[in-house]
Amino acid sequence: MMAMHRLRRNAIKLEGERSSALDLARGRLVLISAFFGLVYLVFAIRAFDLAVIQAFEMPYESEAVDVVEVEERTETRELSVVAKGRADIYDRNGELLATTLKTSSLYADTHLISDPEKTARELVEIFPKLSYGKVLHKLQSGRRFEWIERNIHPEKIDQVLRIGEPGLDFKESYRRFYPQGESTVHLVGYGDIDAQGLAGIERSFNNYLNEGRELHLTVDVRLQHILRRELESSIRKFEAKAGAGVIMDVTTGEVLAGVSLPDFDPHDPGHAEKDEIFNMLTLGVYELGSVFKIFSTAAFFENKDVPMSVTFDASEPIKVGRHTIRDYHAENRVLSAPEVFMHSSNIGSALMGQAVGTEKLRAFYKDLGLLDPVDFEVREVATPLVPQPWREINTLTASYGHGVSTTPLHLVTGVSSIVNGGYAVKPKLVLDETVSKTSTDVRVVSAETAQRIRQLLRLVVTEGTGSKAEVKGYRVGGKTGTAEKIVNGKYDNKKKISSFIGVFPMDAPKYAVYIMVDEPKGQKDTWGYATGGWVAAPAVARVISSMAAVLGIPPAPEGSAPNHFGDSLRQFVSAKEGGR
Amino acid sequence: MKVLKPRTFIVFAFAALSGALLLYTSQNVQDAQSRLEGYERSIESEKEKIRLLRAEWASLNRPERLERLANEFLDVLPPAPDQMVDRDAANFEIQPAVEFEVERDFEPVLQPVSAGGEVKSHAAPPAPKTKPPAPSREFREQEKKESKDFNKLIGEIGGQP
Numbered sequence: 001m002m003a004m005h006r007l008r009r010n011a012i013k014l015e016g017e018r019s020s021a022l023d024l025a026r027g028r029l030v031l032i033s034a035f036f037g038l039v040y041l042v043f044a045i046r047a048f049d050l051a052v053i054q055a056f057e058m059p060y061e062s063e064a065v066d067v068v069e070v071e072e073r074t075e076t077r078e079l080s081v082v083a084k085g086r087a088d089i090y091d092r093n094g095e096l097l098a099t100t101l102k103t104s105s106l107y108a109d110t111h112l113i114s115d116p117e118k119t120a121r122e123l124v125e126i127f128p129k130l131s132y133g134k135v136l137h138k139l140q141s142g143r144r145f146e147w148i149e150r151n152i153h154p155e156k157i158d159q160v161l162r163i164g165e166p167g168l169d170f171k172e173s174y175r176r177f178y179p180q181g182e183s184t185v186h187l188v189g190y191g192d193i194d195a196q197g198l199a200g201i202e203r204s205f206n207n208y209l210n211e212g213r214e215l216h217l218t219v220d221v222r223l224q225h226i227l228r229r230e231l232e233s234s235i236r237k238f239e240a241k242a243g244a245g246v247i248m249d250v251t252t253g254e255v256l257a258g259v260s261l262p263d264f265d266p267h268d269p270g271h272a273e274k275d276e277i278f279n280m281l282t283l284g285v286y287e288l289g290s291v292f293k294i295f296s297t298a299a300f301f302e303n304k305d306v307p308m309s310v311t312f313d314a315s316e317p318i319k320v321g322r323h324t325i326r327d328y329h330a331e332n333r334v335l336s337a338p339e340v341f342m343h344s345s346n347i348g349s350a351l352m353g354q355a356v357g358t359e360k361l362r363a364f365y366k367d368l369g370l371l372d373p374v375d376f377e378v379r380e381v382a383t384p385l386v387p388q389p390w391r392e393i394n395t396l397t398a399s400y401g402h403g404v405s406t407t408p409l410h411l412v413t414g415v416s417s418i419v420n421g422g423y424a425v426k427p428k429l430v431l432d433e434t435v436s437k438t439s440t441d442v443r444v445v446s447a448e449t450a451q452r453i454r455q456l457l458r459l460v461v462t463e464g465t466g467s468k469a470e471v472k473g474y475r476v477g478g479k480t481g482t483a484e485k486i487v488n489g490k491y492d493n494k495k496k497i498s499s500f501i502g503v504f505p506m507d508a509p510k511y512a513v514y515i516m517v518d519e520p521k522g523q524k525d526t527w528g529y530a531t532g533g534w535v536a537a538p539a540v541a542r543v544i545s546s547m548a549a550v551l552g553i554p555p556a557p558e559g560s561a562p563n564h565f566g567d568s569l570r571q572f573v574s575a576k577e578g579g580r
Numbered sequence: 581m582k583v584l585k586p587r588t589f590i591v592f593a594f595a596a597l598s599g600a601l602l603l604y605t606s607q608n609v610q611d612a613q614s615r616l617e618g619y620e621r622s623i624e625s626e627k628e629k630i631r632l633l634r635a636e637w638a639s640l641n642r643p644e645r646l647e648r649l650a651n652e653f654l655d656v657l658p659p660a661p662d663q664m665v666d667r668d669a670a671n672f673e674i675q676p677a678v679e680f681e682v683e684r685d686f687e688p689v690l691q692p693v694s695a696g697g698e699v700k701s702h703a704a705p706p707a708p709k710t711k712p713p714a715p716s717r718e719f720r721e722q723e724k725k726e727s728k729d730f731n732k733l734i735g736e737i738g739g740q741p
Contacts, residue, residue, distance in 0.1 A: 034592070045603060096638035102628050179638035225643035473661050549658040554665055
């Protein structure tokens with residue numbers, strides 16, 4: 001009993017100690033389990049979050065092509081990123097010339113296609129250009145990535161989705177789009193399937209555009225259209241092979257329009273013919289003929305201190321070695337300098353060239369940039385063909401534009417450099433507002449010579465071979481050029497290059513308009529003539545009159561002083577030989 | 581049984597609360613992020629649409645196309661050189677000023693004087709007496725042949741697979 005009591009008391013005592021230890025342990029257990037419970041709770045919430053909440057927000061991503069054709073995919077993706085950011089090209093007035101648009105291309109993961117025949121049939125219905133056999137072949141190829149059709153129209157995307165075939169999917173890509181189409185293709189250029197430039201500005205400014213920087217060109221799409229329209233109509237009328245034209249701001253060298261026909265659709269350069277892709281403006285080198293007399297005459301007056309009344313004996317052809325230089329519009333008499341120019345006398349110009357001398361004439365041509373590739377923003381430029389070695393006969397022929405072949409752009413630039421008052425200009429295609437509007441300060445001819453050439457150019461239109469270029473009130477001046485083409489090493493008098501360089505207004509030149517037509521054929525209403533005066537001069541007149549309307553250039557009122565610019569030269573023109 | 585001391589309880593409660601708050605915030609952030617992505621996507625697609633529309637606008641405004649449309653539908657031609665005068669140089673006759681009396685005590689009227697009496701607001705413009713000319717068949721054929729409308733142009737971009 002006693003022992004029992006003691007035991008109990010001990011137990012109670014023991015219980016007291018133990019209970020506090022137990023309490024402690026239990027408390028810790030609760031703590032730990034609460035901790036684990038909390039961790040589980042966190043896990044559960046996170047799992048719920050991932051599996052339920054985020055599952056609805058995550059867009060479904062097709063992973064079908066992940067492992068397949070990784071290389072192709074990453075490559076096109078990189079290019080696509082570049083193409084996406086490729087900047088737009090505008091004309092000088094902010095009209096869009098080139099932009100990048102998103103297009104979708106259709107591909108198939110053939111593993112996922114359950115019924116290739118049915119799918120192929122439906123696809124051919126949507127894309128009539130595809131052939132059933134080819135599509136079926138692709139769908140049965142077993143490959144996980146197979147292009148079906150590139151750059152499909154947004155409407156067709158819906159139709160393809162309606163097939164409901166999970167194996168058909170789209171890949172977005174970016175393509176260049178040229179709203180002006182053919183019109184500007186030889187300046188703006190075009191790109192490949194990944195929008196990387198292959199020609200023109202697209203090529204020479206490829207990286208610049210890829211960096212997302214916009215370009216403004218000096219081109220005016222309205223003038224471009226006018227020039228192209230008139231050139232095209234001349235080519236059609238005279239059944240010519242090709243043609244080229246330029247409108248240049250003579251004070252800055254800015255190319256306001258540049259056309260080379262035939263041209264092609266920049267969206268589909270793959271199907272363009274060789275002669276369509278060929279850019280006559282910068283790549284075509286031609287003996288441009290009498291338009292070169294502007295240069296030799298300028299060289300003559302620049303180097304010789306002579307009055308306008310100086311005369312040249314053009315009564316007989318010049319014979320140098322086995323060459324004979326004749327006149328096309330033969331006058332067979334002694335001609336004054338203005339007469340040489342307005343009648344486009346080869347003999348007279350050759351004599352001028354002879355008077356200047358080989359070294360000086362050559363140096364002068366070099367100063368005008370006629371002997372070097374033209375420095376232009378379009379990189380596809382040709383090197384002029386220059387006689388090697390340059391003998392005296394070459395000096396004579398070069399004076400009237402034979403024996404030296406240059407691009408049309410060379411010619412317009414050279415003429416601009418003279419008529420603008422004598423400051424050398426370079427052709428420009430990219431509009432740069434930071435460069436001052438005045439041209440470089442490199443003089444190629446004195447102001448006096450420039451003024452004389454202006455008067456002579458005006459005389460050609462009022463009295464000479466270029467009379468069809470006259471637009472009343474606009475004081476057009478210019479020079480015709482009719483050159484025979486060399487076929488198999490010989491001049492072929494059936495195949496001509498007929499051109500006209502027009503400048504207006506002649507008393508204060510602002511614009512040069514050049515039109516060149518390759519192999520025109522004489523027509524009934526031109527009395528069989530296909531010379532520069534008949535083919536190109538009227539086209540230049542039409543361009544100038546349309547241009548004036550677009551640019552809002554008012555004509556000089558009748559009887560006003562500017563309209564009589566160059567009249568003073570008439571005193572050197574013999575009366576009986578007036579008119580054309 | 582002292583399982584939890586009040587202080588511990590408070591700590592736990594606080595931890596749980598901040599945990600919940602954190603979850604809530606992170607959910608909000610995710611939500612906002614996905615909304616942001618949505619906005620960005622839609623901005624991108626709007627931008628793409630704008631590009632497309634600008635390209636279409638440029639394509640529809642090709643001088644060649646405008647010229648064709650103007651020739652067909654407008655009875656006007658570009659001004660010929662002899663129809664233009666230099667505004668600064670032209671000697672326009674200046675009409676002599678005519679003196680006329682102004683009635684001084686008039687009631688301010690809140691309607692056009694010329695309307696006289698009731699102003700017919702929102703009156704429909706008079707219907708043109710003649711219908712605008714329908715495009716000639718020739719034109720439509722020409723249009724079909726030459727006019728690459730924008731959709732066709734878009735369709736034409738690019739080559740074959």
